[in-house]
Each structure stands twice: as C-alpha cells, then as structure tokens.
Amino acid sequence: MFLTRLLQSAAYQYLSVIIAIVLLGIPAAAQDRAFELWAGDVIAVSGQQNIEFPIYMRNTSDTIVGVQFWLIMSNPDLVEFTFDSIITEGMLLENWGYTISSLGGQNHDFYIVAGAGDPPSYPDAILPQDGSIPLLKIMADAYTVPDTLTDSVAVQHFIVENLSHFCFADKYGNSVGIRIDTVPDTSWWECTVWADPPNEEICLNWERISAPPADSFSIEDIVVSSLDTTIARVTDGSMIVLPCGDANCDRSVNLLDILEFIDVLYGQGKDDQFELLPAADANGDGQVNLLDILFLIDHLYGDPPGPPPICPGVY
Ligand SMILES: [Ca+2]
Ligand SMILES: [Ca+2]
DSSP states (O other): OHHHHHHHHHHHHHHHHHHHHHHTTSGGGGTTOSEEEEEOOEEEETTOOSEEEEEEEEESSOOEEEEEEEEEESOTTTEEEEEEEEEOTTSTTTTOEEEEEOSSSSSSEEEEEEEOSSTTTOTTOBOSBOSOSEEEEEEEEEOOOOTTOSOOEEEEEEOOSSGGGOEEEETTSOBTTEEEEEEEEEEEEEEEEEOOTTOTTSEEEEEEESSSSOSEEEEEEEEEEEEOTTTEEEEOEEEEEEOTTOTTOSSSOSHHHHHHHHHHHHSTTGGGGGGGTTTOOTTOSSOOSHHHHHHHHHHHHOSSOOOOOOOOSOO
C-alpha cells in the first residue's frame, strides 16, 4: 500500500502541475480589465467526438453588438474543429446571426463573424456582464492518439496580431479594447536607375526595400491599431487530449493507472472518482469498473499483450 500511495503521490503532483497551468487561463486574477476574452480549458480523450470548447467574454461597461475573432490550434495533430454545429443556445450569442469558417482550410482554425441584429435597436445586444456565461461553445473532434503520446496539449491561440480579424464592436461602431495610434513610419528606398552624366546624382526609378542600406528614406505618419492591454485582456485556453486508459490523467498509460483504478474503485480514493474521467473506460463499454482494470492489465502485461484501450468517446 505504501508503494501504491507513493506512486499515486507522484501522479498527483504531476496532475497538480497540469491543473496549475490550466488555471492560469481562468480569469480570477484578471478581474481588473474592463474587457476580457478567454478560452476555457478542456480535457478530452483520444478519439472523443463533439468536444465542447467554451469561449468566454467579460465586459464591465460596453454593450457589444458585433463580434469577430480568429482561433488557431498550436497542435493540429490532436484535434480539429467541426463547423456543422456550434452551441449558442443559452450563451451570449443566442439569437445572433453569424458566419463561421476556417481561414486555413484545414479545420484547425476557427473564424467567426457575428452580429446582434439590425441597427439601431440591436435586439440581442450583450449588455455589461461578469463573464460567467460563455459567448458560445465551439465543437471539436479529437483524433485517435497513441498511449505513447508525449505532447497532448492543443492550445488555442486567439489571433489578435492581425486586427482585421479581431473586433468586438459597441453600438456606436467603436472597437472595444482597441487603441488607435498615429506613429511615424520610415520607408527605405533604393535607386535602380541613375541618370546619365552630368546628372548622375538624379535617380530615375526608386524601388522600396525592407531595410537599409538604402539610397534614400521617407517618413510618414500611419495609423496603427493594437490591443489596449490597460483595459483589455485576451487569454488562450487549452485542450488536453488524454490517451484512453489514462485513469490518473497524467498523459501516459502504465502501472500508475491500474493503481489509480484500484484506489478509486476499492481503496481510499472512493471520493475521487472524478479523476477517472474522461479516459478511464478502457474497454469502452460505457462503465468504469473492474473490467477496465482487467483490460488494462491484459494490455500492459498480457502475453501476448491485449489490445489497446478504446474509450467510447462519450462522457
Ligand atoms: Ca496515466
Ligand atoms: Ca468499462
């Protein structure tokens, strides 16, 4: 039993690291911004379909009538978005009109443009709210991943660098949380055709180049948009894809998972059954019980080894 607790302790430490990282994405420490957009953190299992990935928005002062943003996955080998169904019922975008698409064309990014109805009334505008209700839930499917998986985090990045694809508009047409600055912009020029003597210092054709050395330069004021981080915050979320059979959620399948099964089903961890999900149904029969332990033992230690766990993908 001591070995069991020791091994489990190690597993819990690893799990606690994951949770600590995940919790960084939750806005508890970010209540100082007037506007915030963030993605929820989700744990899925290999092969799971219809994973709900929530997007949250919090705004303390503005009324939002238009939305567009772009998400992209950092690890497209794990998950893809499904575009035939998103969830808006009961969400902030309920009754909004919207279009969704993949700008990359591979279902590994998600671009939405949405509006709250006809101006000037905007019948479904989002009034200031605390962020407890998701903006919407995006659907995703996880690919089947092996139990030898080492990098199982598909982080979702909001693309705000390109502000042509990011806007949360109020009813006056202002982009909430966006700062507009006028800054000097230097252009560098190279002469490609000089005049013949005696006018050899006259350039007949200029070509713009990216950086010096150059034959000349010009300066002009340009308008630059950026996220005003003094009043707005945008935070990525994560989707962790666990291999099936990973009962202790440490992203590998081994003896620790068998010990976790035994402890939760029959030992001192009976109150911790939530840790078994979502990857504990190793034999895929829809229940978590002794049969899953036997299945996992056969897979890991059978001679010859039994088949790999196949979770049903519905929890
Ligand atoms: Ca494990
Ligand atoms: Ca089972």
